[in-house]
Amino acid sequence: MNASEGMDSVNKHGSQPLLEVKNLKTYFPVKRGLLRKHVGNVKAVDDVSFTVGHQETVGLVGESGCGKSTVGRTILRLIPATHGEVSFNGEDVLGTSSGRMKQLRREMQMIFQDPVGSLNPRMTIRRIIGEPMQVHKVASGSELDDRIAVLLEKCGMLPEHMYRYPHEFSGGQRQRIGIARALALNPKFIVCDEPVSALDVSVQSQILNLLADLQEEFGLSYLFIAHNLAVVEHFCDRIAVMYLGRIVEMADRDTLYANPIHPYTKALLSAAPSPDPRRKKQRIMLLGDVPSPISLFEDEKKLAADIAAGNIEEMSEEEKAERAAEASDDIEIVTRKRLLDRPPLVEVENGHWVSQRA
Numbered sequence: 001m002n003a004s005e006g007m008d009s010v011n012k013h014g015s016q017p018l019l020e021v022k023n024l025k026t027y028f029p030v031k032r033g034l035l036r037k038h039v040g041n042v043k044a045v046d047d048v049s050f051t052v053g054h055q056e057t058v059g060l061v062g063e064s065g066c067g068k069s070t071v072g073r074t075i076l077r078l079i080p081a082t083h084g085e086v087s088f089n090g091e092d093v094l095g096t097s098s099g100r101m102k103q104l105r106r107e108m109q110m111i112f113q114d115p116v117g118s119l120n121p122r123m124t125i126r127r128i129i130g131e132p133m134q135v136h137k138v139a140s141g142s143e144l145d146d147r148i149a150v151l152l153e154k155c156g157m158l159p160e161h162m163y164r165y166p167h168e169f170s171g172g173q174r175q176r177i178g179i180a181r182a183l184a185l186n187p188k189f190i191v192c193d194e195p196v197s198a199l200d201v202s203v204q205s206q207i208l209n210l211l212a213d214l215q216e217e218f219g220l221s222y223l224f225i226a227h228n229l230a231v232v233e234h235f236c237d238r239i240a241v242m243y244l245g246r247i248v249e250m251a252d253r254d255t256l257y258a259n260p261i262h263p264y265t266k267a268l269l270s271a272a273p274s275p276d277p278r279r280k281k282q283r284i285m286l287l288g289d290v291p292s293p294i295s296l297f298e299d300e301k302k303l304a305a306d307i308a309a310g311n312i313e314e315m316s317e318e319e320k321a322e323r324a325a326e327a328s329d330d331i332e333i334v335t336r337k338r339l340l341d342r343p344p345l346v347e348v349e350n351g352h353w354v355s356q357r358a
């Protein structure tokens with residue numbers, strides 16, 4: 001069974017998943033070279049498969065530029081997919097008409113990272129939250145105001161806040177307004193794109209608690225995007241770790257934290273601070289910068305050519321550092337070059353998928 005067929009197509013509640021993503025690819029064409037004549041592809045998302053169950057929170061974690069936001073936006077059809085399937089409640093999202101997509105958007109919403117940039121500064125909060133309900137003809141007049149007041153209260157704000165403007169609120173309050181807007185059409189599924197990354201640590205936990213309460217009350221499912229494994233630890237049921245456009249490991253939260261297998265997951269976990277001093281962690285250093293997805297193809301080709309030509313005698317700085325680290329017990333070095341080899345996902349135990357050789 002390959003990853004796209006088997007990766008939790010039936011979720012923890014034993015029912016079919018709400019969202020199913022299969023072999024999703026999103027490539028951005030770019031012009032390259034001195035004369036910009038060569039057209040290449042940024043493989044932002046490169047064969048990603050996962051599911052999200054009813055009332056489940058799936059975390060998508062990885063460093064900046066690994067393709068997390070592109071996955072979220074492609075699922076909602078905010079950007080076109082190059083290949084793959086997305087089904088929501090059994091319905092084909094990528095192939096459906098734009099009219100039907102407008103209807104589906106009521107059920108699939110997004111919360112953005114930047115609570116400042118995502119709210120139009122010229123609109124009152126009433127207009128920001130009310131607009132989707134007006135566009136979809138859900139409510140108008142005093143009923144609209146009543147609904148906005150309830151949504152604001154559910155998100156920890158006051159009804160009278162609807163007459164104010166975004167700049168009158170703090171970052172955390174603005175994120176609450178963004179959440180109220182996402183809830184306006186009574187969705188079932190929300191892509192939360194780094195909703196707490198721009199907030200102070202003390203405010204982060206308030207917003208996470210709010211999202212958890214709303215999930216309980218409205219039966220929501222979340223795809224929760226984050227770059228920090230510490231943030232998703234207490235919030236997600238299952239976690240997928242992404243590196244350079246692909247999922248390299250996916251498991252339920254407890255399994256992933258107790259038994260990370262992929263070197264990249266181990267490195268991310270070793271970088272995350274733990275409040276529990278008993279949880280002794282091996283220190284792992286990731287050496288080098290994250291390669292750009294556009295250079296990836298060239299790097300892979302060069303690596304393959306080097307190996308084929310027997311050109312790997314000369315030790316690179318990274319390899320020297322790796323050797324040096326072998327002499328030390330408490331620190332392991334993972335070079336980015338090693339991570340370029342990304343074999344397919346294999347199920348190592350029930351629901352725990354890792355990119356490795358079968």
Ligand SMILES: Nc1ncnc2c1ncn2[C@@H]1O[C@H](COP(=O)(O)OP(=O)(O)OP(=O)(O)O)[C@@H](O)[C@H]1O
Pocket residue numbers: 028030042043044062063064065066067068069070071227292293
């Ligand atoms: N419209 C676009 N045109 C070309 N390349 C793009 C476009 N959008 C994203 N990319 C590239 O695709 C890759 C993935 O970007 P994406 O924003 O999905 O990553 P991310 O993991 O969400 O990062 P961050 O945490 O910084 O938001 C990056 O290399 C980015 O530069």
